[in-house]
Amino acid sequence: MFKYDKKLEFPVNIKKKDLKMAKYLMTQFGGSNSELAAALRYFSQKFAMPTDEGKALLNDIATEELAHVEIICTMIKQLLTGASIKELEENGLSTQFVEHGYGLYPTDSNGVPFSVTYFNSIGDPVADLAEDMAAEEKARATYESLIDIAKDEDVINILLFLRQREIIHYNRFKTLYEKYKYELKLD
């Protein structure tokens, strides 16, 4: 089961409204390389992991990714706080407003709804882990684009944290991948 912890993994206290940045960040909520895709990918794949190390790692990283979904959503909400309908219109968010009001809905930054076709769970631990390593690299690259485009130091600081987590997750998956492929020869 899951238990809720009433705090964010990394504090989010953004003071400057920035509607465009909110729109860009949507990609990490519901885009193809999003935190949501990562959480569901590892959660789904854990059921076919053959060793205790693999079951634990996939479960634990899936859990952390869900905490990152909450961080991204918190950033989006705070960046939109106080936005008027006129401002939403001026920043390309009027259709988002018509569809979802001030609620959050997982889409990419173009408004394309989240899809589980962004990931797979093929039941082969070596193949699944190869996908996981690629997913972490793509998420890292996405965070780098977001950092490049961001202007507010408070926003950048959180994105730097989340980018570094992708690197750590990649390293852990790589350790497991190499063990499965070259030591245990599971493929």
Place this chain on the structure above:
Amino acid sequence: MLFTVGNDDYILDDYFNMGNQVTTSGSNNVLSPKEGLTLGNLFHDEYDEYKNYKPKRISTSSKEGEDLLRIRELTFAIIDLNLKLDVEPNNRDLYILFKKYTEELNKLVKDYSEKYNPLELCDANIKDNYIWYKSPWPWEGDANV
């Protein structure tokens, strides 16, 4: 010694001034929980700087903020140790650190719940009435003092 396990007096600015040229070995590769949360990882040799961006220190403006920050730092340290231990379950040094931080965190979480608001449902019974539902929720700025 520049990297001492669990020593929060260590200054992050120095870390960056050294230009990542420092070589560490053994347990000295492990950063303090404060450095870990700031950088996004607890293991010095895995930190990968992006361009010239330097994470700034996480600041707080109240005693509650300081208490919560220490809880976040320890929570983060435990998460990162957890992932490393999943793939290196026999790493004794890391397990000793894991034990140390979880023991400190459990105590701080109880103390925090008594002084301010519960962070976990099972600590929501400390006050005379039901308070779990009350704001601020984590996505509100007030919860991130």
